[in-house]
Amino acid sequence: MRILISHQNKEECDSLTKKFKALNEEVYGATNGKDSQLIFMQHKCDCIFLDINIQRNSALEVLKFVKINNPETKVILTSDSLSQIEELELTNDVAKRIGILKIMIAPYSFEDLIAAKDEAFLSTSWSKKRSTDNNLTGEKFEAQDKDFTIFDLQNLLLDTPLFLDLFVKVGDGQYIKIFNVGENIDALKLEKSMSLSQNENYVYFKAHERIIFINFMNEFIANSTTYKDSTTSSKIEFAKVLIEKIVEESQSFGVGQDLISEAKKVAHHLFKLVSETKGLIDNIKKRKDLESTSTTHAFYTTFFAVIICNKMDWTSERSLEAIVIASLFHDIGKTRIKNIPDVGINNILPKDWIEYKNHPQFGMEILEKSEGVTKPTLHIIYQHHEYGDGTGFPNNLSQSRIYPLAKVLITANLFTEYMEENKTNALDTLRLMIPNREQISKHDPAVLKALISSFITKKTLF
Numbered sequence: 001m002r003i004l005i006s007h008q009n010k011e012e013c014d015s016l017t018k019k020f021k022a023l024n025e026e027v028y029g030a031t032n033g034k035d036s037q038l039i040f041m042q043h044k045c046d047c048i049f050l051d052i053n054i055q056r057n058s059a060l061e062v063l064k065f066v067k068i069n070n071p072e073t074k075v076i077l078t079s080d081s082l083s084q085i086e087e088l089e090l091t092n093d094v095a096k097r098i099g100i101l102k103i104m105i106a107p108y109s110f111e112d113l114i115a116a117k118d119e120a121f122l123s124t125s126w127s128k129k130r131s132t133d134n135n136l137t138g139e140k141f142e143a144q145d146k147d148f149t150i151f152d153l154q155n156l157l158l159d160t161p162l163f164l165d166l167f168v169k170v171g172d173g174q175y176i177k178i179f180n181v182g183e184n185i186d187a188l189k190l191e192k193s194m195s196l197s198q199n200e201n202y203v204y205f206k207a208h209e210r211i212i213f214i215n216f217m218n219e220f221i222a223n224s225t226t227y228k229d230s231t232t233s234s235k236i237e238f239a240k241v242l243i244e245k246i247v248e249e250s251q252s253f254g255v256g257q258d259l260i261s262e263a264k265k266v267a268h269h270l271f272k273l274v275s276e277t278k279g280l281i282d283n284i285k286k287r288k289d290l291e292s293t294s295t296t297h298a299f300y301t302t303f304f305a306v307i308i309c310n311k312m313d314w315t316s317e318r319s320l321e322a323i324v325i326a327s328l329f330h331d332i333g334k335t336r337i338k339n340i341p342d343v344g345i346n347n348i349l350p351k352d353w354i355e356y357k358n359h360p361q362f363g364m365e366i367l368e369k370s371e372g373v374t375k376p377t378l379h380i381i382y383q384h385h386e387y388g389d390g391t392g393f394p395n396n397l398s399q400s401r402i403y404p405l406a407k408v409l410i411t412a413n414l415f416t417e418y419m420e421e422n423k424t425n426a427l428d429t430l431r432l433m434i435p436n437r438e439q440i441s442k443h444d445p446a447v448l449k450a451l452i453s454s455f456i457t458k459k460t461l462f
């Protein structure tokens with residue numbers, strides 16, 4: 001990794017450079033903005049510690065230069081005081097939007113800088129992963145449940161070295177680490193460990209490493225022969241796990257640039273999966289999940305949206321990305337609302353409806369702050385409950401006033417809700433829905449036709 005220390009104080013700059021060198025990092029120092037830009041270009045630096053006081057050019061000029069020339073470079077801004085940051089009105093949201101990964105305000109130690117750098121690269125790629133957990137394997141320790149994420153044992157890939165530390169839950173807030181990152185899973189040891197577990201079908205990994213898992217799954221789906229040789233239902237299962245973890249991540253930590261770039265990859269994988277996999281539609285239309293949660297809701301909604309896109313001949317690559325990103329995060333606005341059920345509009349109390357109707361607006365506001373989210377995605381999220389018959393919310397838009405791309409999500413979401421309400425599979429849901437005029441009138445006819453014709457021929461309808 002190539003690091004640039006950009007600091008106007010020569011002593012500080014030299015001292016930091018020396019310390020990073022001692023850790024065998026490739027590191028460069030610069031005491032003004034112009035030199036910083038030059039060195040950055042010469043050495044294609046991956047990470048910059050940019051001090052706010054740098055002169056000739058200013059820190060913001062250097063930042064702009066770096067982001068134009070290599071948006072992937074991680075920029076960590078350092079400052080002597082909070083007031084300096086406040087004067088510039090650099091809130092965390094603004095900083096994120098202009099490409100600053102983190103702001104560090106003095107006093108901070110050298111260890112803090114290393115931690116910030118490690119954190120910056122933690123989410124970039126699963127293949128660069130190092131362990132971040134200090135607990136010894138086999139020893140019980142206490143931790144908060146929110147710091148872990150659950151994983152179905154069935155989906156564990158036994159022939160790949162672990163890229164995450166694995167844990168079992170042995171009691172409320174009690175965990176044991178069972179494997180370290182880099183280890184191959186030993187089946188016997190796994191079986192023994194699982195006997196200690198509170199829930200024998202699941203393992204856990206750290207919630208802050210979920211993004212690494214997402215990155216791995218995307219790469220696994222794109223490149224692995226294990227994946228290519230999998231059955232259609234396993235492929236759907238992998239897609240489901242990936243989507244569920246993406247939605248969980250958004251609910252826990254919001255939607256950062258990394259998550260958006262993973263979501264874009266999902267758009268293309270799903271499209272490929274739907275358009276090229278034999279028996280996929282047949283499988284998905286008969287599939288039934290035991291329970292409905294906000295993550296399974298996002299899975300079906302996204303999948304149905306892609307199935308519709310596959311039938312519509314106007315869907316460009318950019319439209320597909322916008323529709324899929326909107327589908328994955330369409331209900332994120334609900335995280336701002338208390339007292340509403342995870343899924344199922346029938347379970348919303350009358351007094352909570354007014355608040356519930358704010359979630360498209362809230363969702364748009366949350367996503368607006370994320371770098372890499374396009375305007376079409378925001379429009380789609382804002383309109384995902386507008387219905388063609390004018391009965392939707394927040395604006396009771398009529399069919400002709402609804403944004404065309406939003407119509408895909410509207411249908412995918414309504415259909416998923418109807419499926420959840422009736423507890424039926426997709427095929428039976430269609431059979432129930434088609435004679436229901438009130439339901440049908442909410443959809444755009446062409447979009448609904450795309451969904452119906454994907455699932456049924458005249459022969460299979462009744």
Ligand SMILES: [Fe+2]
Pocket residue numbers: 330331359384385
């Ligand atoms: Fe919604």
Ligand SMILES: [Fe+2]
Pocket residue numbers: 297301330331413
């Ligand atoms: Fe929804």
